[in-house]
Amino acid sequence: MSARREPPQVRGLGTARLIAGLDRFQRLDLAAHTRVHPPLPRPARDALLDLAERIDLRGRGGAGFPFARKARATVAAAERTGTRPVIVVNGAEGEPPSAKDRMLLARTPHLVLDGACLAAAAFGAEEIVIGVAAGSPGEHSVPAALDERDLPCPARTVCLPERFVSGESGALIRGINGLAVLPPAVKARGAEGGPAGVGRRPTLLSNAETWAQLAVAARLGPAAYAAVGTGAEPGTVLLTVNRPGAEPLVVEAPSGTRLGEVLEVSGLPPGAGVLVGGYHGGWLDPAAAVGAPLSRAGLAERGGTLGAGAIVALPAATCPLGEITRVAAWLASESAGQCGPCKRGLPDAAEALAALAAGTGGPAVLEDLRRALGGARGGGACSHPDGTARFVLSALDVFARDVEAHVAGPGCGRPVLGLLPLPRDEGASLEVDWSRCAGHGLCGVLAPGLVRLGPHGFPVSTTIPVAPWQDHDARRAVNQCPALALHLRRP
Incomplete structure (x- = not known):
C-alpha cells in the first residue's frame, strides 16, 4: 500500500482548529466529532455570505478565489434559471506532494461535510457531491460519514482517477457528469450552470479545506475566527x-x-x-x-x-536539476493533451531539461527550455501549463549555480536521489530495443509528440513516457515498426 493510501499524521502550531481532536482520535466519527466541536449554527443565506465576506474566505485549492463571490454568482444563476444549485466538495487531490484534503476526508470528514451542509441548507441546494480519488481513504471514509448524519439534501460520493488534472474544477465537474475527467476545452464557470455545471445546474465548487474552514468560521464567528492569522488573511x-x-x-x-x-x-x-x-x-x-x-x-x-x-x-545531497527533470516529465505526461501548450510546450520543456540534466545540453538548449516554457504560459485551457512553467522557471533561478554546472560540463556531480515525491506506480512507456532498431524513423512520423529522432534517424531515448492521450499514437508506432523494435510497457 502506497503512502497516499494512508491517512496522514498531523501537527499544529498554536490552537488546533481543523485538526482539533486528532491528537486523541485517529478518525472523528460523528460521536467523536460532536464531542470535539460545538453545535453547528444554521445561518441563513445572507448571513452565511456575509460571514464568508467578512473573513475573506478564499479557495484553498490553489487559485485563492473569493468564496463569497463564487457563492453569490451561483445563487444568482439559480434564481435566474429557476433551478436549485449543486454543492461540490473537491477532494480529488491528484498532486503527489499534497495531502491536506486527503487527511481531512480520511480523519475528520464531518468537518468538511459541516461546511458543505451549511451552504446546501442556506442556498437550497438540490444535492451535495463529494469527489474523491479512487483508492484514497476518502473513498470509504466519506460514505461512512454520510451514513451517520442528517443531511439537508441528497449527497453522493464520486470516485475519480488519481491524476493531476482530476482536481481541476472543470475536469472534476465533467467526471461527475460521466464524461472524461479532463478540463473543458473552453473555460467556463460552473457557477453559471449549463454545460459547465453538474447536470447543467449552477454549481458551487470548493476544495475540502475551504468547506472545513467555513464550518470553523460559522462556529467561531468572524471576530474569533480572525483572532489568529494576519489582518488581511485571517485564520x-x-x-x-x-x-x-x-x-x-x-x-x-x-x-x-x-x-x-x-x-x-x-x-x-x-x-x-x-x-x-x-x-x-x-x-x-x-x-x-x-x-x-x-x-x-x-x-x-x-x-x-x-x-x-x-x-x-x-536536501543538498541530491541533484536539483535531475529532481526537477523527473517532475517536469511527470507533469508533461499528466496533462490533458488537449491544447498546444500541453501537447508540445511541456514535452519540449521536459526533453530540454533531460538534456541539461544529462550534461548533453548547452546554452542553446537552456534557451530552448525557457522559450518552450514562455510559449506554454497563458495559452492553455486550464492552468496546468502556467503552473508547470512557474515550477521549472523558479527552479532555474534558485538553482542557478547547478544549472550553470550542467550547461558548462558534466553537471554538479551529485546523484539524483528521487526525493521529490511522485507516484510509485509508473505509467506506460515506449521502450526501444537497440538490437533491433535500424533507424527507419517511421516511429517519429507516427508518434511525433512521443518519439524524437536524433541526427541519424534513431530515437534519442530508450524509454519514453506515454501519457494517456498519447496511447493511440504509441500503439500505432509499435504495430507499424518495420524492425519490431518498439514495445509498449504498461504498469
Whole structure:
C-alpha cells in the first residue's frame, strides 16, 4: 500500500482548529466529532455570505478565489434559471506532494461535510457531491460519514482517477457528469450552470479545506475566527510538509507563520531550496525561505505562491536539476493533451531539461527550455501549463549555480536521489530495443509528440513516457515498426 493510501499524521502550531481532536482520535466519527466541536449554527443565506465576506474566505485549492463571490454568482444563476444549485466538495487531490484534503476526508470528514451542509441548507441546494480519488481513504471514509448524519439534501460520493488534472474544477465537474475527467476545452464557470455545471445546474465548487474552514468560521464567528492569522488573511492554513524517507506531515498554522517555524516543527532544514505551493508553485532560496510568511501576500512579495500549501525542502545531497527533470516529465505526461501548450510546450520543456540534466545540453538548449516554457504560459485551457512553467522557471533561478554546472560540463556531480515525491506506480512507456532498431524513423512520423529522432534517424531515448492521450499514437508506432523494435510497457 502506497503512502497516499494512508491517512496522514498531523501537527499544529498554536490552537488546533481543523485538526482539533486528532491528537486523541485517529478518525472523528460523528460521536467523536460532536464531542470535539460545538453545535453547528444554521445561518441563513445572507448571513452565511456575509460571514464568508467578512473573513475573506478564499479557495484553498490553489487559485485563492473569493468564496463569497463564487457563492453569490451561483445563487444568482439559480434564481435566474429557476433551478436549485449543486454543492461540490473537491477532494480529488491528484498532486503527489499534497495531502491536506486527503487527511481531512480520511480523519475528520464531518468537518468538511459541516461546511458543505451549511451552504446546501442556506442556498437550497438540490444535492451535495463529494469527489474523491479512487483508492484514497476518502473513498470509504466519506460514505461512512454520510451514513451517520442528517443531511439537508441528497449527497453522493464520486470516485475519480488519481491524476493531476482530476482536481481541476472543470475536469472534476465533467467526471461527475460521466464524461472524461479532463478540463473543458473552453473555460467556463460552473457557477453559471449549463454545460459547465453538474447536470447543467449552477454549481458551487470548493476544495475540502475551504468547506472545513467555513464550518470553523460559522462556529467561531468572524471576530474569533480572525483572532489568529494576519489582518488581511485571517485564520489558519493547512500545509503538507514532505519529509524524505517518511510520510508527509499535515501542519495547521496561523496564516502568516514563518516558513522556518513550520520546517523546524517538522524536523527539516531548508536544504538547497524550498518548494512552496506544490508542483504548480515556486522555489525559494533557503535563506529567503526561512523568513517567508506563509500567506498569499507574504509569499507573493518574495516571488512565491501559497497554492495548495504543499512544501518540499530539497536536501543538498541530491541533484536539483535531475529532481526537477523527473517532475517536469511527470507533469508533461499528466496533462490533458488537449491544447498546444500541453501537447508540445511541456514535452519540449521536459526533453530540454533531460538534456541539461544529462550534461548533453548547452546554452542553446537552456534557451530552448525557457522559450518552450514562455510559449506554454497563458495559452492553455486550464492552468496546468502556467503552473508547470512557474515550477521549472523558479527552479532555474534558485538553482542557478547547478544549472550553470550542467550547461558548462558534466553537471554538479551529485546523484539524483528521487526525493521529490511522485507516484510509485509508473505509467506506460515506449521502450526501444537497440538490437533491433535500424533507424527507419517511421516511429517519429507516427508518434511525433512521443518519439524524437536524433541526427541519424534513431530515437534519442530508450524509454519514453506515454501519457494517456498519447496511447493511440504509441500503439500505432509499435504495430507499424518495420524492425519490431518498439514495445509498449504498461504498469
